[in-house]
Every structure is written in C-alpha cells, then in structure tokens.
Amino acid sequence: MSGEPSTSSQIYPAMSHPVADPAAFVVAARFAGFDAPDPARARVLEIGCATGHHLLPLALRWPQAEFTGLDVNPDAIQCARDLAHDAGLAGRVDFHACALEDFNADGKTWDIIIAHGFFSWVPDEVKRDMFAFCARHLATNGLAVVSFNVEAGWRARMEVIRKVRAIQQAGGGIDAIASLQLLRSATHDIDETIIIDDMLAKGPSILPFDDFAPVNDPWRLDAFAVEAEAAGLRWLGESVVANNRPPGWTAEDEAAAAEVRGRLAPGDFHHWMDERARRTFRSALLCRNDAAVTGKMSTSAVFDLALRPASPEPPADSGLARRIHAALMKNWPSAPAAEFLTAILPDVPASGLAREICREIIHGRFQARCEPLTIPQSIPHRPALDPLKLACVRRRLPVVDAWHRPCGFPDRQWPVLELMDGSLNLTELKSRAARIAPRLDFERWIAHLHERGMFPGGI
Numbered sequence: 001m002s003g004e005p006s007t008s009s010q011i012y013p014a015m016s017h018p019v020a021d022p023a024a025f026v027v028a029a030r031f032a033g034f035d036a037p038d039p040a041r042a043r044v045l046e047i048g049c050a051t052g053h054h055l056l057p058l059a060l061r062w063p064q065a066e067f068t069g070l071d072v073n074p075d076a077i078q079c080a081r082d083l084a085h086d087a088g089l090a091g092r093v094d095f096h097a098c099a100l101e102d103f104n105a106d107g108k109t110w111d112i113i114i115a116h117g118f119f120s121w122v123p124d125e126v127k128r129d130m131f132a133f134c135a136r137h138l139a140t141n142g143l144a145v146v147s148f149n150v151e152a153g154w155r156a157r158m159e160v161i162r163k164v165r166a167i168q169q170a171g172g173g174i175d176a177i178a179s180l181q182l183l184r185s186a187t188h189d190i191d192e193t194i195i196i197d198d199m200l201a202k203g204p205s206i207l208p209f210d211d212f213a214p215v216n217d218p219w220r221l222d223a224f225a226v227e228a229e230a231a232g233l234r235w236l237g238e239s240v241v242a243n244n245r246p247p248g249w250t251a252e253d254e255a256a257a258a259e260v261r262g263r264l265a266p267g268d269f270h271h272w273m274d275e276r277a278r279r280t281f282r283s284a285l286l287c288r289n290d291a292a293v294t295g296k297m298s299t300s301a302v303f304d305l306a307l308r309p310a311s312p313e314p315p316a317d318s319g320l321a322r323r324i325h326a327a328l329m330k331n332w333p334s335a336p337a338a339e340f341l342t343a344i345l346p347d348v349p350a351s352g353l354a355r356e357i358c359r360e361i362i363h364g365r366f367q368a369r370c371e372p373l374t375i376p377q378s379i380p381h382r383p384a385l386d387p388l389k390l391a392c393v394r395r396r397l398p399v400v401d402a403w404h405r406p407c408g409f410p411d412r413q414w415p416v417l418e419l420m421d422g423s424l425n426l427t428e429l430k431s432r433a434a435r436i437a438p439r440l441d442f443e444r445w446i447a448h449l450h451e452r453g454m455f456p457g458g459i
C-alpha cells in the first residue's frame with residue numbers, strides 16, 4: 001500500500017546520486033585542503049547500497065578500483081547481483097546482504113566510504129555504529145560521504161507528517177497519499193500546501209522510505225559534527241563545493257552572513273546558514289581526526305580538475321570568468337584545465353587563473369571533477385549504450401549518465417533505447433523510432449542523450 005512503513009521486502013527505488021559521486025566529492029575534499037584518494041584506484045564501500053544503482057556505474061567507470069556494497073535487505077542485494085551479472089560486472093562489486101552492525105570487515109580499510117540516504121533513516125545506535133565504523137575502517141587518507149536530512153528545513157515537514165499520521169489513525173489506517181490529499185483540501189496555510197505538494201510529487205515509491213519511513217530523523221549540522229568528532233572523525237564541509245552555501249542563497253543572505261561569519265565557529269556558522277535558508281539536506285564529507293588538513297586548495301591542484309560550465313550562458317560579472325567560460329564551452333567535453341586554459345589565456349598568470357576558477361566553482365557556475373569525461377565530440381554513427389545501461393533499459397530502470405544523474409524515460413522510448421547496442425546506425429535507428437514512438441523528435445532526443453554522455457564508446 002502506498003505511503004506505508006517499509007519492510008525488508010520493500011526495495012528502495014533504484015537511484016544514483018551526483019553528490020555522492022567520488023569524481024565530484026574528491027574535489028570538495030581538495031578544496032578543504034585534504035589530500036583525497038584517487039577514486040580510479042580506490043577501495044570503495046557503500047553502506048545501504050540498496051540495488052547497487054549508485055555503485056555499479058562507478059565499478060564500470062573505474063576498472064582498477066575495488067567495490068564493496070552492503071545492505072540489510074537481501075532482496076535488494078539479490079537485484080544488485082542480478083544486474084551486475086547481466087551487465088558483465090559480476091565479481092566487480094562484493095555485495096553483502098548484511099546489517100552494518102553485523103558486518104565483519106575483518107580489519108579491512110577503505111579509501112572511500114559512501115552512506116547516502118542512510119543516517120536519517122536508522123535508529124540512533126546504528127548512527128553511532130556508522131560513525132565508529134568509518135573511524136575504524138577509513139584508510140589514513142580516506143574520505144567518507146554521509147548525507148542526512150537537516151532539521152532547519154524539516155521542522156515544518158515533520159509537523160505535516162505528524163498531522164498525516166493522526167489522519168491515518170483516525171481514518172482506520174488509510175494510506176499516506178490519501179491522508180496527504182485530505183490534509184491538502186483542509187489547509188489554508190500556503191507553506192503547508194507547498195510542503196504537501198512536494199511530498200505528493202515524490203509519489204508512493206519514494207514516500208514510504210523518505211518522509212514516512214519508520215525512522216526519519218533530521219539533524220542539526222553542529223550536532224552531527226560533534227557526534228562525528230566524538231567517534232574520531234572530522235567534518236570537512238559539503239561533498240559538492242557550491243553546496244557549502246545553501247540552495248537559493250542570495251546576495252542579501254550573503255551580506256547578513258558577512259556580519260556573523262567572524263563571530264561563529266565554522267560548524268555554528270553553517271548551522272546559522274541552514275536555519276536562515278531552512279535547508280533540508282546535507283551531504284557531509286568526513287575524514288579521520290588524525291589525517292592532515294590544510295584548509296586550502298593548492299593552485300596546482302586546480303589545474304588538474306576537469307571543468308564544465310553549469311550553464312551555457314556566460315557569467316555576468318568578471319571579464320576573466322567570461323573568457324574561461326568561453327574556452328570551456330569551446331573545449332567540451334572538458335579536459336583537465338591545465339591542458340588548454342594556460343595555452344588559450346597565456347596573458348593571465350596561473351595564480352589569477354586558479355583564483356578565478358575557484359571562485360566560479362564555489363559559486364556553482366563551473367562544475368568540477370577530478371578527471372575528464374570520455375565523451376566523443378560528435379554523436380557516434382552507431383550509438384551504443386554500455387552493457388550496464390542496456391541491462392537497466394531492459395529492466396526499465398533509470399539509466400545513469402556521465403554526471404551520475406539517473407535518467408528515466410516515457411514508456412514508448414524504452415524500446416528505442418533497447419535497440420542501441422551499436423548494431424544500428426543513426427538512420428536505421430531513426431526509422432525504427434518513427435514506428436515505435438511516432439511523436440518523438442529523434443534528432444533532438446539523440447543529441448540530448450549524447451550531451452549527457454550516454455554513448456561513451458559508440459563508433
């Protein structure tokens with residue numbers, strides 16, 4: 001039934017998460033002055049990996065890295081193993097159907113530990129176990145990324161959840177969606193209506209695991225950092241550099257922040273921003289307490305990054321940022337910055353270039369990865385999805401793009417995607433698509449898929 005508490009037989013919907021993509025969060029760690037591991041050769045563990053939808057594309061991307069996934073739900077782990085098998089990745093991820101509390105790591109350490117969508121949905125003792133596990137099993141220069149719901153933005157949502165649960169009880173157990181709809185028709189509070197609409201948009205496959213999960217426990221950042229510290233871990237900031245400022249942060253917010261920044265410790269200052277912006281979500285980077293952290297990104301490290309403008313529109317403010325933006329747009333998909341920026345902009349000193357690039361990354365106008373993408377310059381003559389994408393298409397599961405974003409499709413488009421195994425050329429695909437999905441604008445669609453890096457290996 002929709003909106004009911006999850007049981008072990010209910011599997012979390014297949015998803016991947018750009019904020020927990022090591023190619024992006026290693027950059028955020030370097031911004032904090034932490035010598036983060038190279039993910040292409042790392043030992044990576046995901047706690048609460050569900051059906052492996054986040055981990056398997058990473059295993060395909062980095063053949064020399066080692067992957068372990070664990071989840072308490074045996075059905076989810078079976079799906080992960082089946083998908084790995086069909087995608088030719090059997091044995092590339094060591095999947096365990098096991099609770100974290102019972103997992104025997106056998107003294108092993110990991111360079112990267114991912115716990116996305118885990119912390120807020122487990123009881124307090126498991127939260128403590130997770131911190132202790134990370135402190136014990138991170139390599140010296142290891143990095144953990146742990147997401148959680150933030151109290152500042154969830155306070156009003158928790159009130160809606162409390163009301164819905166009361167309606168459910170009074171209504172003899174009607175489901176959460178029906179109760180939300182009842183509440184929506186009764187409320188005159190605009191803020192409450194916005195929250196209810198947002199919950200309804202998540203739908204019955206997500207809500208039982210998210211807002212209406214048996215445990216849904218939003219935390220304050222300062223409490224999170226203190227608890228992590230007590231276990232032997234240090235909070236480094238958000239896993240995506242630009243997210244250190246809350247979403248929608250304005251110039252007015254920034255002016256108010258300038259007044260309080262110097263008076264508060266970093267954790268308290270970030271909590272102050274969370275409250276002001278009513279932030280709902282964080283994805284925190286943690287390292288071991290005894291690891292070296294300088295607090296500053298080195299200039300040379302900036303030139304190793306692969307950059308991509310977040311928007312094709314050039315930045316409004318600085319002449320130099322506009323020139324870098326134009327160079328990046330021309331060189332898509334982006335190579336490491338050092339390979340072409342210094343050649344294209346020889347009149348700009350390296351330190352000035354690095355400063356400007358950092359500023360654009362901090363403000364979210366450039367997205368940065370620790371390695372370039374391998375995307376052909378033009379759409380391949382015979383577009384081919386990789387075996388993992390094809391296996392996902394056959395199961396009608398979201399396909400993960402080059403930026404680790406999950407991508408779902410309308411019903412009629414799936415059969416067209418199934419044909420993309422490299423055996424048909426563009427003209428043949430177009431004519432098959434015209435029969436299967438007559439309303440599809442094939443040219444635009446295939447260009448969009450190419451932009452998202454869906455055909456890295458086509459010819």
Ligand SMILES: C[S@@+](CC[C@H](N)C(=O)[O-])C[C@H]1O[C@@H](n2cnc3c(N)ncnc32)[C@H](O)[C@@H]1O
Nearest residue numbers: 012015048049050071072073099100116117209
């Ligand atoms: C909200 S889902 C998130 C799944 C995935 N990480 C994501 O973000 O898309 C939480 C997952 O953690 C798993 N889980 C819950 N408690 C666990 C525990 N004690 N040990 C291991 N896995 C657990 C659940 O089975 C579920 O698959």
